[in-house]
Amino acid sequence: MRPLRHLNDMEDLWGMRSAGALIDLPSTGISVLRWTRTTGGPFEFNVATSPDFMLFSMVLQPMDACSRVDDAVIWDGPIRGGSVRLIDSRSIEHTGFESPSPFDLLHIHFSLDDLRLAARRFGLDFEDFEPNDGPLYRDDHVGRQLGAQFVAALDADGPAGRMYADGIAQSLVAHLLGNYGRVTSGAAQPAAHEGLQAAFEHVERHPHEALSVARLARLAGMSEFHFARRFKQRYGLTPHAHLVAARLRLAKADLAFSDKNILQIAMDCGFSDSSHLARLFRKAEGVTPQGYRQARQQ
Known part of the structure; x- marks a missing residue:
C-alpha cells in the first residue's frame, strides 16, 4: 500500500503547486516532492496522517517554523538549512507547521512495508525505525547530500x-536502514510490554500530573519514538490521547459529584485552563462541561 495521497490532493492541502515531484519510484516505492515558497507572510x-506513513523531511534553506503534532507544539524557532526530520504517523493523528518566512522543503515519502521488502533483498531482518534521541531537526550529512x-x-x-532519482532512492534506503533502523528480538517483547503497561497505569492513576511523552517513555524504558509507536500498537491510541481521555474521565467525575467551579476542575485534572478543558470536553462528549454538569444534576 502506497502511503502518498494523489499529487493533486497534496497540492490542494498545501494550497500551492509542488516545485517538483517524482511519484512511486519503481525500486523502492519512494515518492519525492519539493515545496517552495519565495515570499514571507503567514503560512x-x-x-491528518495516514497509516504506515513515513516522511523524511529536509529543510533546504533556513526558515522559522512552529511545528505541531496533534495538540502539542514540538518546535518553535529557527531551523538550519540542511536539517532533516523523520516523521512516523502511527504515533500521531495530525501534523503541521506555521511559518512567517519563505521556505524550501524536500519531502520523501515511503512505507515501512516497502523498506522491509528492500531490506530482505539484502538478507536483512528489519523491524522498524527508531531515530536516535536528540533534537527534532538533526544534522545528517549523508541525508543532506542525497537530498x-x-x-x-x-x-x-x-x-x-x-x-537518476530511482538510484538515489536506493542509496537513501541503505542510509536509513544503516543509520535509523532498529532490529528487536522476540525475547525483548515481554519486558517491552511490562514497560508499556507501567506507563499506561501511571496515566490512569496520575492523570492530573504534568505527563509528557518523554516522561512516560522513560518510565517504560524506551525512546520516545519507540514508546509512542508501541503504545499505539498495543492500546489503539496515542499516549497523548490516552492522557486526555483519563483527564476527561476525572473531570466528568468532578462535574457530577463535586461543587468545584470549572476552572478549579480544569486545573485539578491537568488542563491548562477552563478553555482547554471546554474545548477537549466538547470534542469528546458533544456538550460543554457546564452542560454536562447541568444534565447530571437534573
Whole structure:
C-alpha cells in the first residue's frame, strides 16, 4: 500500500503547486516532492496522517517554523538549512507547521512495508525505525547530500531524471536502514510490554500530573519514538490521547459529584485552563462541561 495521497490532493492541502515531484519510484516505492515558497507572510499547513506513513523531511534553506503534532507544539524557532526530520504517523493523528518566512522543503515519502521488502533483498531482518534521541531537526550529512541529488533529479527532464532519482532512492534506503533502523528480538517483547503497561497505569492513576511523552517513555524504558509507536500498537491510541481521555474521565467525575467551579476542575485534572478543558470536553462528549454538569444534576 502506497502511503502518498494523489499529487493533486497534496497540492490542494498545501494550497500551492509542488516545485517538483517524482511519484512511486519503481525500486523502492519512494515518492519525492519539493515545496517552495519565495515570499514571507503567514503560512499554515495541517494534515491528518495516514497509516504506515513515513516522511523524511529536509529543510533546504533556513526558515522559522512552529511545528505541531496533534495538540502539542514540538518546535518553535529557527531551523538550519540542511536539517532533516523523520516523521512516523502511527504515533500521531495530525501534523503541521506555521511559518512567517519563505521556505524550501524536500519531502520523501515511503512505507515501512516497502523498506522491509528492500531490506530482505539484502538478507536483512528489519523491524522498524527508531531515530536516535536528540533534537527534532538533526544534522545528517549523508541525508543532506542525497537530498541535493534528489533536487538535481527533480530539475532534470524526462525519464533520465526519474532513473537518476530511482538510484538515489536506493542509496537513501541503505542510509536509513544503516543509520535509523532498529532490529528487536522476540525475547525483548515481554519486558517491552511490562514497560508499556507501567506507563499506561501511571496515566490512569496520575492523570492530573504534568505527563509528557518523554516522561512516560522513560518510565517504560524506551525512546520516545519507540514508546509512542508501541503504545499505539498495543492500546489503539496515542499516549497523548490516552492522557486526555483519563483527564476527561476525572473531570466528568468532578462535574457530577463535586461543587468545584470549572476552572478549579480544569486545573485539578491537568488542563491548562477552563478553555482547554471546554474545548477537549466538547470534542469528546458533544456538550460543554457546564452542560454536562447541568444534565447530571437534573
